[in-house]
Amino acid sequence: MNSHTLQKLAAFTSTPKGGNPAGVWIGDSLPEPKEMQRIAAEVGFSETAFVAPNKGSKRTVRYYSPEAEVPFCGHATIATGVALGKKAGSGIYQFETTIGTIPVEVSEHNGEMRAALTSVEPKFELPSGTLLQDALSALGWSVDDLDSSIPPARAFGGNWHLVLAVKSKQRLDDLNYDFDKLKQIMLDDDLTTLQLIWRENDELIHSRNPFPVGGVVEDSATGAAAVALGGYLREANIINTPRNINILQGEIMGWPSQLNLSIPTVGGITVSGTAVFLTD
Template sequence: MTSGTLHRLSAFTTDPNGGNPAGVWIGEALPEPDTMQRIAAEVGFSETAFVAPSVGANRTVRYFSPEAEVSFCGHATIATGVVLGEENGEGTYQLSTSVGLVSVTVNQRDGIYEASLTSVEPEDMPASSALVHEALSALRWTQADLDYSVLPAKAYAGAWHLILAVVEADRLTNLDYDFEALKALMLQENLTTLQLIWRESPDVFHARNPFPVGGIVEDPATGAAAAALGGYLRSAKLVAAPTTILIHQGEAMGRPSRLVVSIPSEGGIVVTGQAVRI
């Protein structure tokens, strides 16, 4: 078996009890896929990143949830950046993922490492009425719950997500969905999470992210979905780029998370967060 070191961190927080836990495995060569899957299941976090080699200009990264490989994971990338910063110093690291090259810039701020990932080029498309109808049914929501100033959309910045905005914050607070029905729909539509959002102000959002395809009820901080949302907001002209938005996530789970999303006029979306050891 390929040897490596497993690190456990919580991303998008400075509190080990907040944020989204991630595993970061670093070695000289990646293990076999079935070994990575087994390790991710044993770790039990929503994702574990596998990184090799431990030093070098470009590192290959693969991401696994407890149940399946994931094309790209933001919070595990932030955690990876922090580990690389701790072990190799501040700077920019190039990560070769299955969806393309993702750069991660790492800095130390007040004794805590902060990482900023730049996503691959985002894209989006309108969500079909059939998809929205089935998603609402699985969520036990109605059309009246939706805020149509942010139209339902499928959005991508390394992984596909369904964006649904709600009118009232309470709709997000009381989230109780049909796990198996939503999982089946998401597998059919190649969705990684649902990005359920409430827009508190022009640049402040609250999000919840069901993740049944990963065997997880909910993700407390989802960097890939944050990047996808940033790209969609720019594409739909719902923000005036360049701009920065803040996403609060994980509050209802008791794991508060802060995701800072910088939306340039063009190109990849920048998602910034801190991460601490668990």
């Protein structure tokens, strides 16, 4: 019989009133895909991570939203790292995912577990004119709303995300998009979330992430989008590196989250944060 546990944590927060919740299933061996999908739908969070085996530093990890498998999920990875840290102690865990091996360093600071994942090699490309116009239309935005210092881009750090930066926080705060229209656009273009941002200063970015392809209106903390953004900012020479950036997300939702982004001169991008256990 497959011995397992199913825990619920909120990632990128130190309080259950913030962050992004994720399910963390840890067992001797992974369930069948249909069973993982059923469990993820029952949990109901934007993602649930499934982890096996039950011990060791190398773990196979799969991620499921309520509607489909997702290649990679940042906040569920942070939640899993903290769960493993509480269960098996600090150290570096190697997550074998469908996109490659993701090292996750887990450490304890002042009695609080913290996890840091390092992404696969990031990349970016310019979006097609059609994608940009369709996305702006679904959002109810115009080209004039955009911040020309951070041009639109498709960015990858494990999943593809469309990065759109706006000139004002008011534009970012006033988000009311066409769910079905944006979902179809994203499915057609293999996008996991939209990384909608406003840059307050060189070290602080505010973010919102529509996630209709996962059946979720908005994600309150998106680690995969954060590393994709960090890679884009570096590869497009928008920032000088190395650089640390804090990303604030989930504020308007009432689930404030803080993602700490570390962007080296070369290689994968690291995002770190804390996580807390949730009770039903």
